[in-house]
Amino acid sequence: MLAAGLLSYAGFSALCLAMERHHQEMLGHRPSPSRKVQLRMAGWALLALSLWVSVLSAGWAMGLVRWTAVLMGSAVFLVWLLPYRPRWALALAAVGLLLGPLAAVAHW
Template sequence: MLLALLLCYGGFTALCLSMDRHHTELLGRKPSVRRRQGMRIHGWLLLALSLWAAVSATGWGLGLVQWFAVLMLSGLLLVLLMPYHPRLMLSLAGVSLLASPVFAFAQC
């Protein structure tokens, strides 16, 4: 479930950074069209991978419920960190994307 949480948080952060307003606020410049599309695609891909991680760990019955819980938790964390600690939000996204392959290999 930790792998699904890390992937969800990274996916939501990528989707957040695909918006002009948030990208400008957090990184100081407007994203190009190509970068915006890439962030959007990678965000949705990470969310799909998090669904796969949750379902493969516990099956469809419990995995889907856990995935929705992880979606809510990572979304809440992102919403609470964005206005007060935006740099921490970006740092956590980087750490989550770096740590997720470690947890993926640990599950195998």
């Protein structure tokens, strides 16, 4: 469940960075149109990967329930963190991107 949480947080952060306002706030410049598309694709791919990890670890029935809970938790955490510490949100997304696959591999 940790791996799914880290991956979903990173996915939501990528989707967040695909928006001009948040990209400007976190990185200091506006994203190019191609960068927006890349960030959107990466965000949805990370969310799909978190679903896959969750279903593999708990089966379809409980995996979907756990994935929904993880999605809500990571989204609330990101929304809470963005107005106060946007740089921390970006750093935690990088940590989630690095440690999420490691946690998934360590589970098996």
